[in-house]
Every structure is written in C-alpha cells, then in structure tokens.
Amino acid sequence: MYQYTAFDQSIVDQRVAQFRDQTERFISGELGGEEFKPIRLQNGLYVQKHAPMLRVAIPYGLVNTKQVRMFAHIAREYDHNYAHFSTRQNIQYNWPELHRVPDILAELATVQMHAIQTSGNCIRNTTTDQFAGVAPDEVVNPLVWAEIIRQWSTIHPEFAFLPRKFKIAISGSAQDRAATLVHDIGLIAMKDASGQIGFRVAAGGGLGRTPIVGTVIRDFLPWQHLISYLEAILRVYNRLGRRDNKYKARIKILVKESTPAQFTEWVETEFEATKNGPQLLTQAQVDAIAARFTQAAYRELPADDAGTVTFSASSGEFARWQRRNVHAHRVSGYASVSVSLKRLGMPPGDITADELDAIAELADQYTQGELRVTHEQNLVFADVEKGELPALWSDLKALGMAVPNIGLIGNIIACPGGDFCDLANAVSIPVAAAIHERFESLDYQFDIGELDLNISGCINACGHHHVGHIGILGVDKHDEEWYQITIGGAQSGMPNGTDGGTAKIGKIIGPSFARAQVADVVENLIQTYLSLRERDDERFVDVVARTGIDPFKERVYAEVN
Secondary structure, eight states, X not given: OBOOOHHHHHHHHHHHHHHHHHHHHHHHTSSOHHHHHHHHHTTTEEEOSSSEEEEEOOGGGEEEHHHHHHHHXXXXXXXXXXXXXXXXXXXXXXOOOGGGHHHHHHHHHTTTOOOTTSSSSSBOOOEEOTTTTTOTTBSSOOHHHHHHHHHHHTTOGGGSSOSSOBOEEEEOBSSOTTOGGGSSEEEEEEEOTTSOEEEEEEEXXXXXXXXXXXXXXXXXXXXXXXXXXXXXXXXXXXXXXXXXXXXXXXXXXXXXXXXXXXXXXXXXXXXXXXXXSTTOOOHHHHHHHHTTBOOOOOOOOOSOOGGGTOOSTTHHHHHHHHHHHEEEOSSTTEEEEEEOOOOTTSOXXXXXXXXXXXXXXXXXXXXXXXXXXXXXXXXEEEEEEGGGHHHHHHHHHHTTOOOOOTTSTTSOEEOOBTTTOTTOSSBSHHHHHHHHHHTOOHHHHHHHOSOOEEEESSTTOTTOGGGSSEEEEEEEETTEEEEEEEESOBSSOOTTSTTTTXXXXXXXXXXXXXXXXHHHHHHHHHHHHHHHOSSTTOOHHHHHHHHOSHHHHHHHHHHHO
C-alpha cells in the first residue's frame, strides 16, 4: 500500500492542528454553528441523533494491520467499543465526544490516516475494486491511478465547495466490481490495441433521489491526460451545476438536463484549452508514486493444493466457505479471501474492537499485513497461500467470522438508518436483522444462489438500494416507517452477459409496506423467483430481466393483502 512522503504527513498533521483550533473556537462560542458546519464536514464530522459521527477515510479501501489496530484502539478509547464500515470503503465511529475528535485525528495521523473530505461538498474518497492488483481478470492495476486522484483532489482549492458532494470510482478489470456507472465520474482503466494505458470515462451517474446510470463521454483517454480531463469535468460542473436547490445540485442533473451530448461538448472544450497544462502527467510522476507502494512478496507455489479441496474437519462447512469466500488470484498458488461482516445478531458492516485486533493478527499471519475494505461492507485478505486456507478458515470460524455468504442473500448491505442518522426516514438495522433471521439457513441461501439485497434508510441511498437485485428503501408515510421495494437493479452486469455489463436501476414493484411485512415480502419475492427460474444457475436478477416485475408484484400483493 502507499507510504506517505514527508509532505503527505505534513498536510495531515497541519489539518489536525487546524481542526483542533477550529473545534476549540466552536466549543468556546467564538465560531457559530453555521460557520463550523462546512469545517467539520470536510473533516468527516457529522451531527447525528445521539452523538457526533466521525467518518475516517480509507483511500481506495487499502489498509495495513497497524492502521487496523489503531481503529480498534479508537473504538475502545473514544467510542462504544465498535466501528462501522461504510459503502464508501470508509470506517465510521458513532459515539465520539466532540471535544475529543481532534485527539482521534491526531492518533490517526500517526499511522498515516485522516478524515479529510469524507463529507462536505467536495471530492470524496475515491473507491475501487477490492481485488485491485490481484484479480486475474485485471487489465490495469488501478491502485496507482487511484492514489494519483487522491493526491490531486485532497484540499484542492478550486473544488472545495462544489454544488454538491462528488464521488469517483475506478476499476481496471473485465468485470466492473467498483460500480463505476453509478458515480459522478466512473473510470475504467484499460489498454488500447497498442498496449497503451488509458481510461473509459463516464459521468453523471449516481443514486439518491434521482438514480441515473452514468454516460460514457470518452471511450479512451490517454493516461497522461487523466487529471486534466477530471479537472475539465469538475470545472464545468462547478461553473454550471445548480446551487439553488440541493436536490438538483448533483452532476447527474446537469448531465441529464443539458443532455449528455451538450455536457460532453462543454467538457471537451474545457479540456482542449487546458490539456497540455501543468496537470499533464509524466511517466516520472507515475513511477514515483508507484514506487511508494509496498509490494507483496510471493513465493513460488503450485497452482493448486489438494488440501484446499477437501478438509477432514467439517469439510462441508469449509467447502461452502471456499466456494463463496475464496477468490481467484493472479499469482499461482495464492487466493484472495473475503471476510463477511454480515453475521446474525450484528448490524451489517459493524465490527468490535476485539475483532479488529483479531483480524489484524490473522492478516499479519496469513496475508502479509494488509487488508482491503469493500464497498459491500466486508473485508478482504488479498494474498493468502492456498495451502493456508484450511488454517485461516479454522481461525476465522473460531472468531465467528467464517460466514460463507458472499454474493448470497445473507450478505446484506445496509446503512445505519434511523437508529443513528438524522436524515433517515426509517430504520435499516432491524429490517436487515429480520431478513437475516428469515434466511439464516445456509442451505436455503445456497439454493437461492447469487442475490444482492440492499437497504437504505432514506432517499440518499447510502445502502445503494437502487442497484440491489432486491432494494429496500425506508420512507416516511404519515409519520410512520414504511418500506418501498425495488427489484432488478445491479451495480454492474456480467461483461459477457446479455446486459452488456452495464449497471441497472431497480424498478419499484408497487406501494410501500409496513416494517413487519418486509421479511414476508422478501420471502414471497424469493419463492416467485424459485418457481420461475429455468435452471438452477439462473440468477434472481436475470429472471426479473426475462419476465419483468409483474409476476413478482402479483404474488407479493396477493399474499400481503
């Protein structure tokens, strides 16, 4: 992972000192609430229902074990002994005391971490594929490019107060695992026919109140112009994006209302005027940043190890875990392993301080001291020797963290919802718990097969419900909690599938449901799917695409009513 330079460290240290002074001035009354609001937001600090919430950046989801142990320390010392991983590959603390937040940031700075621009109307944490650098289908490793974007966007004076928040995602694989088409800017790193690296650029994607799949505005952008082109997009948006209505302020509205063709013309005009300016990247710059990434030391290993195929102790459990949580690796003899944070009795994405310490120990033992955080609120050990898989599984099982549900209905994505968030219309955590209990049987989950279920407590869509195969949205109906259901969404398609590999926004099946009905509704959706699928490997989302929503709608409302 990337190692700070002295300059990187000085920026973070100076920001901590600056925010400490600003916080003390706010507490003393010297700064008013409205003056302090943009300051605290751009330092990751929210005001929630019960206490402040601090969101800590994990740039492109990469973290080392020293940092994980710091997360555990902060959870114990400053919070209620746990933390929450978000869908932006960040970590959040729900109970810090305001006057202690600068101390938290100071401790984070000692391990090269910060909370800069994890909120506010600025460029947020750039996200990427959780298997970046190790995926066998990867064409270009996006990590260096994500770091270049991070350095460019951090405390960028021109884009510190955009019309609205701004999110960038980058992927470099045949399958888009970073959901690039539902971001303000989505980048796919690729190579042209001559082997030169470049990027497919999409703009105007996003979820929230108006979910839109982004439009490709450049099929191939040479890597040298990456930052110049991003600046062109941001300048057009900063100049023309609406500031009079926050619900229409995202770049997706500008692209839609101006038309993608007009928006592209504006961007290209801006780009042509500036593309050979100071933001033009050089090979020396890219190489210098690449050199600051630590590299895994791989041993020469056989491609397969018979010991990973069958395991004498509880082989059925191990085989299931291997099938769902173990992933192919580009290096012979290695695998990547997902650690599911979707456990019965725990909110999705939550992890205790003790579990963080234990995970750090396992990462040091099995995966060279680094982990990945996914936008599905899970963790990944990227570089595990296949021969070590049984031992790792046993250790994870002892922690209660060897849950084989990656890609299944038990891998629920959910925001914290109304239990914590002031913006939420309804709770998410109890709904997730009810569904988890209903589908607790792993036999049932495996029979259902691949299915993404996403829950958001409000229209801001932090749980990405629009792109869930089943999406659940909390809504306010006469001051009561109700839930709207969508089906058929997808964060990205299969690259060789009939959907062309694109993202899809789910369709609303009808009127909303009371909280007590939601698990029954999901059960009826699943039973409808099982009765309609033509083969065991036909996914829920593919059946919806083939039949439309009507068969699902008819059964659900017949059963509920």
